[in-house]
Amino acid sequence: MNQHIAIDIGASSGRVVAASLAAGQLHLREIHRFKNDFTEKDGHMYWDIEYLSQEIVKGLQLAKQQGIEACTLGIDTWAVDYVLLDDAGSRMHEVYAYRDHRTEDVPDRLHQRISREIVYAKTGIQEQRFNTLYQLFAHGPNELSRASSILLVPDYLYYRLSGRRMNERTNASTTQLLNVKTGDFDEDLLGLLQLRKDQFASLQEPGEFLGSILPDLVHAHRLPDCQLVVVPTHDTASAVVGVPIQINRPWAYLSSGTWSLLGVERDRPIDTLEAMRCNYTNEWGAYGTYRFLKNIMGMWMIQEVRRELGEEHSYAELTELASLVPAYRSLVPCNAARFLSPKRMILEMQRFCQESGQPVPMSPGELARCIFDSLALTYYNAMQELNRLHGQVIEVLHIVGGGSQNALLCQLTADVLEIEVQAGPSESTALGNIAVQMISSKVLPSLQEARRCIAHAFPPVVYMPQGMPDRESVLQRWQQVQDVTTQ
Numbered sequence: 001m002n003q004h005i006a007i008d009i010g011a012s013s014g015r016v017v018a019a020s021l022a023a024g025q026l027h028l029r030e031i032h033r034f035k036n037d038f039t040e041k042d043g044h045m046y047w048d049i050e051y052l053s054q055e056i057v058k059g060l061q062l063a064k065q066q067g068i069e070a071c072t073l074g075i076d077t078w079a080v081d082y083v084l085l086d087d088a089g090s091r092m093h094e095v096y097a098y099r100d101h102r103t104e105d106v107p108d109r110l111h112q113r114i115s116r117e118i119v120y121a122k123t124g125i126q127e128q129r130f131n132t133l134y135q136l137f138a139h140g141p142n143e144l145s146r147a148s149s150i151l152l153v154p155d156y157l158y159y160r161l162s163g164r165r166m167n168e169r170t171n172a173s174t175t176q177l178l179n180v181k182t183g184d185f186d187e188d189l190l191g192l193l194q195l196r197k198d199q200f201a202s203l204q205e206p207g208e209f210l211g212s213i214l215p216d217l218v219h220a221h222r223l224p225d226c227q228l229v230v231v232p233t234h235d236t237a238s239a240v241v242g243v244p245i246q247i248n249r250p251w252a253y254l255s256s257g258t259w260s261l262l263g264v265e266r267d268r269p270i271d272t273l274e275a276m277r278c279n280y281t282n283e284w285g286a287y288g289t290y291r292f293l294k295n296i297m298g299m300w301m302i303q304e305v306r307r308e309l310g311e312e313h314s315y316a317e318l319t320e321l322a323s324l325v326p327a328y329r330s331l332v333p334c335n336a337a338r339f340l341s342p343k344r345m346i347l348e349m350q351r352f353c354q355e356s357g358q359p360v361p362m363s364p365g366e367l368a369r370c371i372f373d374s375l376a377l378t379y380y381n382a383m384q385e386l387n388r389l390h391g392q393v394i395e396v397l398h399i400v401g402g403g404s405q406n407a408l409l410c411q412l413t414a415d416v417l418e419i420e421v422q423a424g425p426s427e428s429t430a431l432g433n434i435a436v437q438m439i440s441s442k443v444l445p446s447l448q449e450a451r452r453c454i455a456h457a458f459p460p461v462v463y464m465p466q467g468m469p470d471r472e473s474v475l476q477r478w479q480q481v482q483d484v485t486t487q
Contacts, residue, residue: 002443003071005031005063005226006433007056007157010235011078011258012036012303014052016059017430018068021443026457028427028434031066032059038097045097045341047081049153053160060223068224072437073161073213074231075154076238076429078258079174079283080132083156084147085165091156092147098130099341106134114192117273122189124180124271124282125173128295129337132175133189141194150199154233161213161228165201168230170237172203173284180269180282206232206286207440231436232286236261236293239400241286241432241447242425244455249395252386254379254413255428256403258300262382263293264390278385286436287447292390294382297334299403301371304345305364313364319408321365322372327412328474330358330370333485334378356484376412377478383417396420398460400428407461414463425458 006017016032034055038045056075063071084092096102107129111119116127125131132152136144151159152171159165172178179186185197204210210228217223232238239255255261269282269290283291306318313321330353332339342348346367353360353370361370387393397419399410404423414421425431435450444450468474 003068004434004437004441004443005060005068005071005073006231006430006437007059007073007075008235008238008427008430008433009036009052009075009077010429011300014055015430016056016063017427017434018063018066018071019431019434021438021453024453024456026431026453028431028457031062034058038099041094044094044102045100046094047097047153049083049091049095049156053157056157056161057217057221057223060226061221064222064224070225071227072229072441073226074229074433074437075157076231076233076235076433077154077157079152079171079234079236080130080135081153082132082135082175083151083153084144085149085151086146087148089148095153096135098135100130101341102138103129103134106138110134110137110192114188117276119176119189120273120276121271122179122186123176124269125176126276126279126281126295133177133193136193136195144193144195144199147199149201150195151201152233155201158210158228158230158233161217161226162211163214164210166204166210166230167201168233169203169205170232170284170286171234173282174234178284180271204230206230206237206436209440229437229440231433234283235429237283237285237291238432238436239429240265240291241435241450242428242430242454243398243400243432243451244422244425244458244460245398245451246455247396250392251396251398252383252394254397254399254403256298256399256401256406258298258303260296260298260375260379260403261291261293262296262379262386263291264386264394266290266292266390270389272389275389278389280385280389294385295335296375296378296382297339298375301334301339301345301349302368305349305367305371308344308346309364315406318364318368319372319406321363322368323408325365325369327369328373328477330361330366331374331377331478331481332370333482334371334374336485352484356481358481372406372409372412375409376416377474379413380416380475394419396422399423400425402426404461407463410461410463411466414465415468418465420465421463422460423463424460425454427458428454431458
């Protein structure tokens with residue numbers, strides 16, 4: 001079978017992408033694109049999971065109308081968010097969005113019962129207040145005890161298509177409930193939440209076949225004959241599969257979307273106390289790998305600024321306006337909790353700059369420049385830590401995902417990090433999703449060959465360091481900005 005469809009859904013948009021391989025050339029085309037966002041109801045933030053299911057069906061209908069009669073199909077989304085199912089297999093609750101405020105004090109409450117050090121030693125997963133561990137703790141045991149199954153968002157979308165329940169391993173690792181040594185759910189952490197292991201489905205590896213779409217669904221909506229392949233359902237895991245590695249030098253990746261994930265691909269975790277203190281995580285990847293990475297706020301900030309400006313400027317226009325503003329004029333600590341889900345992002349940025357004695361960004365260009373400069377400097381900090389923890393000096397950074405199209409940010413990153421940056425492809429997540437389908441279908445023989453095909457079809461844009469005026473002064477000011485955050 002040489003038709004493959006990736007359902008790739010991020011925090012701000014989703015897409016249905018088709019691919020095929022002909023004469024060694026990978027061909028990709030977008031069939032359907034749709035918006036995604038959380039909504040506020042009764043003081044909480046929720047995903048519209050039924051809308052996402054409907055958009056998947058709509059995309060598959062369009063695929064058939066465009067001549068795809070049979071294909072493989074894989075689904076990836078963001079991590080940590082989940083669906084509770086009752087005994088009848090029906091959804092019990094709206095699906096909380098990870099930016100919901102209900103978990104703000106949960107880590108401190110949970111760690112009164114078990115230390116942060118023990119949890120990290122068990123799981124190798126960084127502490128973030130929206131991790132599934134903390135979200136489930138926020139429910140309370142009575143509500144959780146009524147759940148027959150707990151599925152992460154992509155697992156649930158597979159379930160809606162197939163009727164089969166599973167927990168895919170790369171995404172399951174982000175729950176902070178899997179034991180990094182045993183490779184299974186940790187009994188102590190389940191006990192802390194008063195959960196049973198049988199409330200989770202069996203763990204599935206990327207590359208396994210799940211079966212066909214439900215016949216009734218196919219007939220009712222006139223869908224293609226789709227064989228479901230379990231891909232790396234965590235979008236970052238798929239994005240890393242889609243990194244076009246063609247070098248023998250030490251490399252790292254930066255998956256740049258709503259979040260920026262900077263890390264390396266390893267065959268074993270780094271679960272030391274120093275890694276924990278630096279807030280690095282060991283998420284599981286495809287084919288027995290680990291993604292040792294750090295979460296950075298990413299393009300969320302510019303997405304929010306654009307939204308608050310009434311979307312009167314495109315992202316390309318905001319980048320162009322930013323390029324006209326003096327560099328490193330105003331800086332903000334992107335990973336500070338105040339920027340995770342503020343009511344008004346622009347006002348929060350302006351308040352921080354005023355509090356820290358910096359020029360207050362006012363114009364669209366100044367706001368965008370503040371974000372891009374601050375992101376590049378945040379990448380610098382993370383890379384310094386990564387080189388030390390990984391024990392190898394990174395020489396090439398691959399930036400993939402939507403942020404790879406931002407030439408200003410890519411050049412800033414090369415300049416600040418003083419290393420070569422290779423940018424692209426922007427659709428690395430969909431490509432990684434499809435690569436696993438092709439390997440499972442024996443269209444491609446290996447991950448190495450899949451990455452070669454991706455590099456050939458989507459050659460990256462190379463950015464070399466061009467120097468950074470007043471480097472030491474900028475880094476000193478950046479340290480002062482971070483010191484303000486910790487006071």
